[in-house]
Amino acid sequence: MPAAAAAAEPGRTPLTPDSWVEAATAVLVDQGIDHVRVDVLAGQLGVTRGSFYWHFRDREDLLRRVLQAWSEQTTEQLTRRLATARTQPQEQLRDVISLPFRGRAAAKAARIELAIRAWARRDELARQAVDAADAARIGYHREIFAALGFAAADAEHRAFLLYGYEVAESLLHRQGTAAQRQARAAYVERLMLRPLGSAG
Numbered sequence: 001m002p003a004a005a006a007a008a009e010p011g012r013t014p015l016t017p018d019s020w021v022e023a024a025t026a027v028l029v030d031q032g033i034d035h036v037r038v039d040v041l042a043g044q045l046g047v048t049r050g051s052f053y054w055h056f057r058d059r060e061d062l063l064r065r066v067l068q069a070w071s072e073q074t075t076e077q078l079t080r081r082l083a084t085a086r087t088q089p090q091e092q093l094r095d096v097i098s099l100p101f102r103g104r105a106a107a108k109a110a111r112i113e114l115a116i117r118a119w120a121r122r123d124e125l126a127r128q129a130v131d132a133a134d135a136a137r138i139g140y141h142r143e144i145f146a147a148l149g150f151a152a153a154d155a156e157h158r159a160f161l162l163y164g165y166e167v168a169e170s171l172l173h174r175q176g177t178a179a180q181r182q183a184r185a186a187y188v189e190r191l192m193l194r195p196l197g198s199a200g
Contacts, residue, residue: 016055020055020056021065024062024063024066033126067129074113093162093189096166100170116130141159142155144159154196162188165188
C-alpha cells in the first residue's frame with residue numbers, strides 16, 4: 001500500500017503514531033480497555049484501518065505504545081524535570097507534594113492513571129508497566145529523603161508513605177475544599193520532614 005494512502009485519507013493531515021496513541025488513551029479513559037479496538041479508533045479518527053497498520057503491527061503493539069507513552073509522560077519526564085529544576089531536596093519534596101494540585105493537567109493525569117490501573121488488574125502487560133512506574137516514583141522519593149539526611153530504612157518508608165498520599169490525593173480530589181487540600185499538603189510536608197519521635 002502506498003505510504004500516502006496508508007498514512008491518511010486524501011485531503012487529511014497524515015496521522016502519526018502519537019495520533020493513534022492519544023486516541024487509544026482517550027477511549028481507555030472513557031470506555032475501558034475492551035473498547036480500544038482498531039475499528040473503533042479508525043472510526044473516531046476518520047480513517048481506514050490501513051492507516052493503523054502503517055504505524056503498528058497489531059493491537060498489542062498499540063497497547064504497548066500506550067503504556068510506553070504513559071510511563072514516559074508521567075514518570076520518566078517528571079522525575080527528570082523535578083530532579084533538575086531545583087537543587088534543594090526540600091524544594092523537590094514540595095514539588096512532588098504539589099503534583100495533585102496542578103489544575104486540569106493533574107485531573108487529566110489522574111483519570112488516565114485510574115484507567116491504566118483498572119486495566120492492570122486484568123492484564124499482565126499493564127500490570128508490569130504500573131509496577132515499574134510505582135517503583136520508579138517511589139525510588140525518586142527515596143532519593144529525596146536520602147538527600148535530606150534520613151537513614152536508608154527511614155527514607156524507604158517515608159517514600160512509600162508520601163507516594164501513597166500523592167496517589168490518594170489525586171484520586172480522591174473531591175474530598176475537601178481547595179483550602180482543606182492545601183492544608184493537608186502542608187501537614188504532609190511537615191510530617192515528612194519531621195524526625196521520628198519529635199513533638200509538635
